[in-house]
Amino acid sequence: MSIQQQYSLIRKLYTSQPREMLLDLSILQGIGISSQRAASYARNGWLRRIARGIYTFPNTELSLVVGCSYLASQITCLHLGGCSALGEVREDDAPLVLWGDNRASLPRWFVEHYSVRYVSARLFDWNDEPALHAATLERRGGLLRSAPERALLEMLYEVGSSHDVLKAREYFNTVGDVCPLASGRLLQCCTSVKAVRLYLRLVRQAKLLDVDELLGSWSVRVGSKRRWVSRLKDGTTLCLGPHG
Template sequence: MSTQQYSLIRKLYISQPREMLLDLSALQRIGISSQRAASYAKNGWLNRIAHGLYAFPETEPSLCAGFSYLTRQIPGLHIGGDSVLGTVCEDDVAPLVLWGDSRASLPRWFVERYPVRYVHARLFDWSGAPTLGTATLERQAGLLRSTRERALLEMLYEVSCSHDLLKARDRFCAVGDVCSLTSGRLLQHCTSVKAVRLFLRLARQAQSLDVDELLGRWRVHTGSERRWIARLKDGTTLCLGPRG
């Protein structure tokens, strides 16, 4: 190895955390070209994860490292829905539910290592309140995730059968009290009538907040005054009133 090559690889090892995933832009900032990175991988100085993506030798990307890398590629990426309301860990059998702000495909190297699925939906309209969306996210163990109030709405958006309804009711009861302020802000910006009305109904059933007080305080978009009726995938008829 030439002096220049050694100097570059030494700079890389000193300046970057061992758990970090290194793409070509990160390597090029240090002065390592794509050709040199490929040479380092061939000689064992780097571990090639995918095309143009590397890790340090004998290092497999952790869930946290992979997630952190993907948040720079997919706007608004966070853990949401069921994955927040249940237990989130790398050994979970149930797929980790990831939400984002744009259509995207999770890279093969990530989905092969972790059971995950990606959901994209314009569930909230943050027009006029662009910073509110980030206020309904929190960071835990290095992972960005929805607050439980936002996660409940994300879960309800995905309800598609009677089993989902039963699970949603159980989740609501298990969560306990929810924050009226956070719930009001989210419901005011939620674009899904189904999710809003289900949230109000289940909140009443679980007695997790004062729904009437919330509706009197916030301009919640519940659609028309007529009942909202839809047939779910298993043939179940879902009928929801405007006030839950």
């Protein structure tokens, strides 16, 4: 290939692709740039290699928004969830929590660039509320995030493994208002008895909702009428009544 043809490809690359996006081989090959040529461009400073077959433009900040936008094509419904979507009492050294629908491992390059961890759990059964899945996600700061009610339930799902009940209570005390309608619909879909009963207990203690009215209006999945007792991964024992 002549020097003129090479610069024509580089010009096409630079004028056709947004500066902030990640470029994989499918994008580059669509422009006419082979994997060998992409590697050559990286060696000569026209591209910056992130991982095998993944590049970005030089001097481009690889923000979390860019990384998540790229992974969103591989992990269904990738979003900032749990504690990270609430954010008010997040510890500085705590990794951000990403949730998604796929059982997957985050790529090595991703975890090397960002302090993150990934959670995938069948926390909600959306069969009766198919539109609720999307309705309880919101885009802020370029990232898809759980709405507060959904984030609280995601956070409670991890009580005993990533944080304790005291930390969970802090989130309820700082979250502000929660929506009775969103709470009822999500609790009706939530498959985790622990998360549901803890939500009822903590939302009652924080005086955010009238729990008795909520239970009278929605078919909340509290499990049996017996107390729910479980020894958690952190060694603590959790005892919850059917209404929290």
